[in-house]
Amino acid sequence: MPNLHSFLQRLFSICRSITGNGVRQTLSIIKEEMPDLQIHEVPSGSQVFDWTVPDEWNITEARLTGPDGEVIADFSYSNLHVVGYSEPVDIMLPLEELQEHLHSRPDLPEAIPYVTSYYARRWGFCLKHSVRQKLKPGMYHAVIKSTLAPGHLTYGELVLPGKSDKEVFLSTYVCHPSMANNELSGPVVATALARWLLAAPRYYTYRIVFVPETIGSITYLSRNYQQLRERVIAGFNLTCLGDDRAYSYLPSRKGDTLADRVALHVLRHFAPDFVSYTYHDRGSDERQYCAPGIDLPLCSVMRTKYHVFPEYHTSLDDCSLVTEKGLQGGFEIMRKILEALEENVTFQCRVLCEPQLGRRGLYPTLSTRYSCTEQVDLMMDLLAYADGTMTLLEEAEAVGADIFRCSAVMRQLEEQGVVSHKPIG
Amino acid sequence: MPNLHSFLQRLFSICRSITGNGVRQTLSIIKEEMPDLQIHEVPSGSQVFDWTVPDEWNITEARLTGPDGEVIADFSYSNLHVVGYSEPVDIMLPLEELQEHLHSRPDLPEAIPYVTSYYARRWGFCLKHSVRQKLKPGMYHAVIKSTLAPGHLTYGELVLPGKSDKEVFLSTYVCHPSMANNELSGPVVATALARWLLAAPRYYTYRIVFVPETIGSITYLSRNYQQLRERVIAGFNLTCLGDDRAYSYLPSRKGDTLADRVALHVLRHFAPDFVSYTYHDRGSDERQYCAPGIDLPLCSVMRTKYHVFPEYHTSLDDCSLVTEKGLQGGFEIMRKILEALEENVTFQCRVLCEPQLGRRGLYPTLSTRYSCTEQVDLMMDLLAYADGTMTLLEEAEAVGADIFRCSAVMRQLEEQGVVSHKPIG
Amino acid sequence: MPNLHSFLQRLFSICRSITGNGVRQTLSIIKEEMPDLQIHEVPSGSQVFDWTVPDEWNITEARLTGPDGEVIADFSYSNLHVVGYSEPVDIMLPLEELQEHLHSRPDLPEAIPYVTSYYARRWGFCLKHSVRQKLKPGMYHAVIKSTLAPGHLTYGELVLPGKSDKEVFLSTYVCHPSMANNELSGPVVATALARWLLAAPRYYTYRIVFVPETIGSITYLSRNYQQLRERVIAGFNLTCLGDDRAYSYLPSRKGDTLADRVALHVLRHFAPDFVSYTYHDRGSDERQYCAPGIDLPLCSVMRTKYHVFPEYHTSLDDCSLVTEKGLQGGFEIMRKILEALEENVTFQCRVLCEPQLGRRGLYPTLSTRYSCTEQVDLMMDLLAYADGTMTLLEEAEAVGADIFRCSAVMRQLEEQGVVSHKPIG
Known part of the structure; x- marks a missing residue:
């Protein structure tokens, strides 16, 4: 990719x-x-x-041309210029009548807005408000070559x-x-x-x-x-x-x-x-x-x-x-x-009371002020909740650690036979 | 009325x-x-x-008169002057003995307090504390013409x-x-x-x-x-x-x-x-x-x-x-x-997914930045909860609008066949 | 005692x-x-x-002696000097090798720390960090007279x-x-x-x-x-x-x-x-x-x-x-x-609606501004929750009083036949 x-x-x-x-x-x-x-x-x-x-809508071409032949909006420049699902049209009309078919954003004068009319037949053009404000009176030519017909x-x-x-x-x-x-x-x-x-x-x-x-x-x-x-x-x-x-x-x-x-x-x-x-x-x-x-x-x-x-x-x-x-x-x-x-599976401790982690190399065998690490604390906390009713996500929330770190600890305990898991769904 | x-x-x-x-x-x-x-x-x-x-209590008259014949409290002036359920009495007694039958409010010296003794037979008068404080020594005449007798x-x-x-x-x-x-x-x-x-x-x-x-x-x-x-x-x-x-x-x-x-x-x-x-x-x-x-x-x-x-x-x-x-x-x-x-009834949307409100004139058919009003938002929010389990009161609390405004929206949807309601009791 | x-x-x-x-x-x-x-x-x-x-651990004697015969640590002075569950030892060894058998607390230099090694065979001495820092090079004599043998x-x-x-x-x-x-x-x-x-x-x-x-x-x-x-x-x-x-x-x-x-x-x-x-x-x-x-x-x-x-x-x-x-x-x-x-038992009021406490001497018979005390209010509040579903602890929490004060009120009501209790377990 x-x-x-x-x-x-x-x-x-x-x-x-x-x-x-x-x-x-x-x-x-x-x-x-x-x-x-x-x-x-x-x-x-x-x-x-x-x-x-x-009905299915397809479009090949659309252009709005001004009194002097200048192109006001062209589908080939940006497909946002045409109201989505516009019906086909080829019409000359004065600016006053054209206005109700135009869409712009006074609050974003340099943006062409995205407008659609899927379930009511309309046609229309979207344009920058800065352009719309400069349109001069006269006849405009609106052409939309689209089809609206049964399809898929x-x-x-x-x-x-x-x-x-x-x-x-x-x-x-x-x-x-x-x-x-x-x-x-x-x-x-x-x-x-x-x-x-x-x-x-x-x-x-x-x-x-x-x-x-x-x-x-x-x-x-x-x-x-x-x-x-x-x-x-x-x-x-x-x-x-x-x-x-x-x-x-x-x-x-x-x-x-x-x-x-x-x-x-x-x-x-x-x-x-x-x-x-x-x-x-x-x-x-x-x-x-x-x-x-x-x-x-x-x-x-x-x-x-x-x-x-x-x-x-x-x-x-x-x-x-x-x-x-x-x-x-x-x-x-x-x-x-x-x-x-x-x-996110459910872990259950396989023994009652705390397992003896020391003989599995997972807990310090010497008890001093310095023997318990944060990692050991996390392991003990996770074991304390591994009663087979809490998902690992719930355990992770309870101990305040992210689920990936919790999962790594639990997989280590599972390798040692201390816990087992079952999927939740 | x-x-x-x-x-x-x-x-x-x-x-x-x-x-x-x-x-x-x-x-x-x-x-x-x-x-x-x-x-x-x-x-x-x-x-x-x-x-x-x-027993039923009725009273027609009550008056407390002072040593010089001055009226201290009269039921005909205010029925609060008599302790509610006072037994009948017609007695002359010195001020010292009278005191235990008097009630006033030192904290509100110009108010006659409301006192009752429904379930223990007593008699008494209530009066302004300002009046009570000026009572002079001497014999007082207490008359209460009440009845306490089986009734209803x-x-x-x-x-x-x-x-x-x-x-x-x-x-x-x-x-x-x-x-x-x-x-x-x-x-x-x-x-x-x-x-x-x-x-x-x-x-x-x-x-x-x-x-x-x-x-x-x-x-x-x-x-x-x-x-x-x-x-x-x-x-x-x-x-x-x-x-x-x-x-x-x-x-x-x-x-x-x-x-x-x-x-x-x-x-x-x-x-x-x-x-x-x-x-x-x-x-x-x-x-x-x-x-x-x-x-x-x-x-x-x-x-x-x-x-x-x-x-x-x-x-x-x-x-x-x-x-x-x-x-x-x-x-x-x-x-x-x-x-x-x-x-407060329970509304249920009659279709799965969102109903197509546009074809019922309840939703704008032209999608622009300006098409959704607060009213349409409220309608969509109410529909989002109209699962047949929430009462309209619960819906109103969920969307933060008062129940009357919510009800007006729901009745409009009901007229269009989009929702139906059932009473809660 | x-x-x-x-x-x-x-x-x-x-x-x-x-x-x-x-x-x-x-x-x-x-x-x-x-x-x-x-x-x-x-x-x-x-x-x-x-x-x-x-195995059962017993110990009778332990002493660590320095190069000049000075006693560094002696079990008879403090049993904390020996690592708990130390195996027996009688060995001469230089300071460098001794160090791994010593335990002290740099953060508490005047304290003998408490250290154990129940499930891994070790021996060791605990001592003040201030003493440890002054140990001079040379040969030390470590003696621990302990037994580790099947017992109970x-x-x-x-x-x-x-x-x-x-x-x-x-x-x-x-x-x-x-x-x-x-x-x-x-x-x-x-x-x-x-x-x-x-x-x-x-x-x-x-x-x-x-x-x-x-x-x-x-x-x-x-x-x-x-x-x-x-x-x-x-x-x-x-x-x-x-x-x-x-x-x-x-x-x-x-x-x-x-x-x-x-x-x-x-x-x-x-x-x-x-x-x-x-x-x-x-x-x-x-x-x-x-x-x-x-x-x-x-x-x-x-x-x-x-x-x-x-x-x-x-x-x-x-x-x-x-x-x-x-x-x-x-x-x-x-x-x-x-x-x-x-x-902490469960009390239940024996009558429906409020009991008439006045005729039992538990409620004032004269109703005035001053008739209700804090004690009466507590009694009424406790009765209001005595529906047979709340324990007295829950009632005490609901009324904000301690359970002993609540219990005294309830026992008084029970003597009057107003409530009855049942144990919770």
């Missing part, structure tokens, strides 16, 4: 939406990294819970079987056009995680999906939610993982699932200045995965959260906002979380 | 006690406002749990049937002579609530009782507690609802009943500077209604609490201490609490 | 270890105060859970039957040579408690054990833990009870057992400036009694805790560090805890 930022750049210029060839092209590039990725096509008109899969919604799914059929679920989305943190960092980090998981020993089965946001996760759930409810022990929505400003945590609806507890443990130990949000701040596919009656144990770990960073949903969320360091940080924190899940 | 303060003034001069014609006369005036009020008479000597209904304890009960036989229980007391906040504000606000309830649509059945404090609530419970335990979902002791200085909350014994939670919700949103007491500060009929083995879900919402306001249990608690504004405030907060109880 | 400090002094000079005649001699003196003390002997080589009872581990056990076969368990240890706070204060206070219990009325059965630390408690548990698990309602490890600097509390592993709650209640009311530790700070036989699968409800109440006081495990922990006042304070706090356990 190339480095993460190069991979992001390769995907950047594709015009994605919730359906269409941009999604297919994106998934095709991702599939190069994981040949087992399954591509699913769901026909327009399919009923998915309360929703209907919409496309998503990708990769299943990596482990020893257990209990699953860790990762979801990311592939419906945003040229924006980097929200949203190409998600699929890029998901791809890196998939490649790492392919090579790593796995106890759990991993399921990674690349879906369009909202309609895609709803579609996926409508086909799979019962199985997911039975199998998923922890899940993560992968989004906004590419800038290098912050780490962020957004809980599941219930707030204390295994996913939440592992994520918080890893963040507290390895990114302790992370920003903690509440479920009221949600805004991505946890809305579906945590919905009443679905209730997957799923939370989000991000770098700077959607809605929060100023470049969000504009052309300023570009390849310079996202860095290799930022993406690597997103990948590393997620990898640590998955590793922590794998380490 | 006249305005509340006029109604209070009409009841003010009647000499009430825990039995006797003053209670009957009071209930008779209240019955004018609610013809269905049932008047119950319980004979003296009846055993009610650990207590016995005492009298109480009133009104039941307003609703769609459900689950009940909301309101209790107030009618045993205090001429005092306004404690206690005529209670029966006055209870009367206003009864009249409002008569005209309002009701899901719950409402039971309103007007009893003498302590012995009356014990008598009432001894006859009805099993039915009350089965039916009452929330209850309120109505007392001290007439001054305009504060709002106060005193919890039930268990502290987290539905009554407590609704009262606190309404107070926090509509009278956020209320004073919160603990069950240790109790002092009215919650002592009986919340007693072990009775344990009705009942708390108290008051204006300034008994024991706390300086005029408490003296002649200073008069019609000027209680105001129309104060009584209306007491009525309004209690009405809001009852309305909140009626609104 | 002599005063506590004299008793401690009598035991002080005996050379105790985890086995041997020092333990027997100590138990024999303790038995003088409680003739029913049973002495148990467990053979070397016995398997006790993960451990094996070691010795412990004492006293059972004081009560009305119930539910037990209160007290454990202390008798394996430390000449040190006073840690550890002779434990057996001394345990002896005083036993003598007090012998004369006191007892509901519970009391079991008091005098064991060598760690191997002794493990041995005892291996023979008795199932019975202890069934019967023990609360237990206390008695250690460090003799200085007069602090009171300390170290919780059980679970942290909220009856033992913890009673200990905290008594400490908060009678030694409110006590120091509170966590289970991470443990270091005595709670390591065994609270181990997973054993989990006795046992905590520790101490004066200044082991590890914490600077003289800990050195010759500075002598008879001047421990005072009669300190020992009496340790005894008194433990006695109060045991008394609180005995008082």
Whole structure:
């Protein structure tokens, strides 16, 4: 796999939406990294819970030309210039009438905003507010060469079987056009995680999906939610993982699932200045995965959260906002979380009372003021809780050490026959 | 119904006690406002749990005259001048012997204190300390024309049937002579609530009782507690609802009943500077209604609490201490609490995942920075918790909005078929 | 029984270890105060859970002599001079080789440290660092006349039957040579408690054990833990009870057992400036009694805790560090805890609603501003919680009074037939 930022750049210029060839092209590039990725096509008109899969949208060309023939906005320059799901149009109209089809951000005059209208037929152009303010009166020519017709919604799914059929679920989305943190960092980090998981020993089965946001996760759930409810022990929505400003945590609806507890443990130990949000701040596919009656144990770990960073949903969320360091940080924190899940077993001391560690070389045989080290103290503390009811994560929280350090101690004790473990799922 | 303060003034001069014609006369005036009020008479000597209904007390006249024939205290001027339940007396006695029959408040020298001796035979006069200090030596003439004889304890009960036989229980007391906040504000606000309830649509059945404090609530419970335990979902002791200085909350014994939670919700949103007491500060009929083995879900919402306001249990608690504004405030907060109880149903989203609100006109179809309003956010938050396990009160607490605003949103969603509701009792 | 400090002094000079005649001699003196003390002997080589009872160690003489014949360390001066469980030796060796057999405390140059090597064969001398630094080169003569041979581990056990076969368990240890706070204060206070219990009325059965630390408690548990698990309602490890600097509390592993709650209640009311530790700070036989699968409800109440006081495990922990006042304070706090356990029954009001206390002389019959005292308020508060589900300890915590004051009120109510009680175990 190339480095993460190069991979992001390769995907950047594709015009994605919730359906269409941009999604297919994106998934095709991702599939190069994981040949087992399954591509699913769901026909327009399919009923998915309360929703209907919409017509497929494709676009080849769009241009807004001014009274003097000057090009105001051109799709070939930035796909953000066109309102997502714009119907085709070829019309001359005066500036006054054009205005209701224009979108800009007075608060960010140099940004092209990202606007969509998936479920109501419209057309429109997005442009810098600084440009919009200089438009002069006269006739404008708006051309959008798009199609809206029955087709399919496309998503990708990769299943990596482990020893257990209990699953860790990762979801990311592939419906945003040229924006980097929200949203190409998600699929890029998901791809890196998939490649790492392919090579790593796995106890759990991993399921990674690349879906369009909202309609895609709803579609996926409508086909799979019962199985997911039975199998998923922890899940993560992968989004906004590419800038290098912050780490962020957004809980599941219930707030204390295994996913939440592992994520918080890893963040507290390895990114302790992370920003903690509440479920009221949600805004991505946890809305579906945590919905009443679905209730997957799923939370989000991000770098700077959607809605929060100023470049969000504009052309300023570009390849310079996202860095290799930022993406690597997103990948590393997620990898640590998955590793922590794998380490999280239940240990039980195999003897009653304290085991005699001295004869196993694990405890000083000479008792002086200086004989007990911090490492011995940690071992004794972990043994004190190894009653077969606490998971290692709970033990680690109880003793105040990170789960990896605790696991190393426990594996040493297990080699000596002092403790034994069983998986939790 | 006249305005509340006029109604209070009409009841003010009647000499009430825990039995006797003053209670009957009071209930008779209240019955004018609610013809269905049932008047119950319980004979003296009846055993009610650990207590016995005492002889009935009536009084027509009482006067204390000084050595020079000057009137020191006269029942016709203020019924507080006589110790409640004084036995009859007609005696000449020197000041030194009289003193043990006199009661005054050194800390409030211009107040006539309120003193009673229900269960031990005594006689006595209450007077201003400033007057008492000027009494000169000599013979005094004490005359009390009262009767203490087998009769009845009298109480009133009104039941307003609703769609459900689950009940909301309101209790107030009618045993205090001429005092306004404690206690005529209670029966006055209870009367206003009864009249409002008569005209309002009701899901719950409402039971309103007007009893003498302590012995009356014990008598009432001894006859009805099993039915009350089965039916009452929330209850309120109505007392001290007439001054305009504060709002106060005193919890039930268990502290987290539905009554407590609704009262606190309404107070926090509509009278956020209320004073919160603990069950240790109790002092009215919650002592009986919340007693072990009775344990009705009942708390108290008051204006300034008994024991706390300086005029408490003296002649200073008069019609000027209680105001129309104060009584209306007491009525309004209690009405809001009852309305909140009626609104408190359980909503469940009828579809899995988020419903598509856009096609129902409830969600913007154009996605821009400016499309989501606070109202839409509230709707989405309420839907996120509408899993059929949380009551609307719990949802309102979770989203931080008042239950009435939440209810308006939910009713709109229900009209659109997105959610359905069921009552909680 | 002599005063506590004299008793401690009598035991002080005996050379105790985890086995041997020092333990027997100590138990024999303790038995003088409680003739029913049973002495148990467990053979070397016995398997006790993960451990094996070691060979018995006895010592008669030990001396380290310098190049000029000067005595560097002599067992007859202080038994701390010899490393506990030293194997016999009679050897001439140069200073350089001697050094690895010497132990001193650079941070406490005037203290002889306490060092042991129970499970690995060694020999060694402990001495003041100030002395060690002045040792001159040359040949030294080390003589230790000890025996390490199959024998027994010795412990004492006293059972004081009560009305119930539910037990209160007290454990202390008798394996430390000449040190006073840690550890002779434990057996001394345990002896005083036993003598007090012998004369006191007892509901519970009391079991008091005098064991060598760690191997002794493990041995005892291996023979008795199932019975202890069934019967023990609360237990206390008695250690460090003799200085007069602090009171300390170290919780059980679970942290909220009856033992913890009673200990905290008594400490908060009678030694409110006590120091509170966590289970991470443990270091005595709670390591065994609270181990997973054993989990006795046992905590520790101490004066200044082991590890914490600077003289800990050195010759500075002598008879001047421990005072009669300190020992009496340790005894008194433990006695109060045991008394609180005995008082901790469940009271239930025998009538519904409030009982009529006035006719029983427990409540004022005249109702005035001044009629209710703090004592009456406490009585009413206790009655308000006497629903048969709360123990008196829980009631005392709820009303904020100490359990002894609450018990006095409840006994008065019980005499009047208002409440009845039942034991909790």
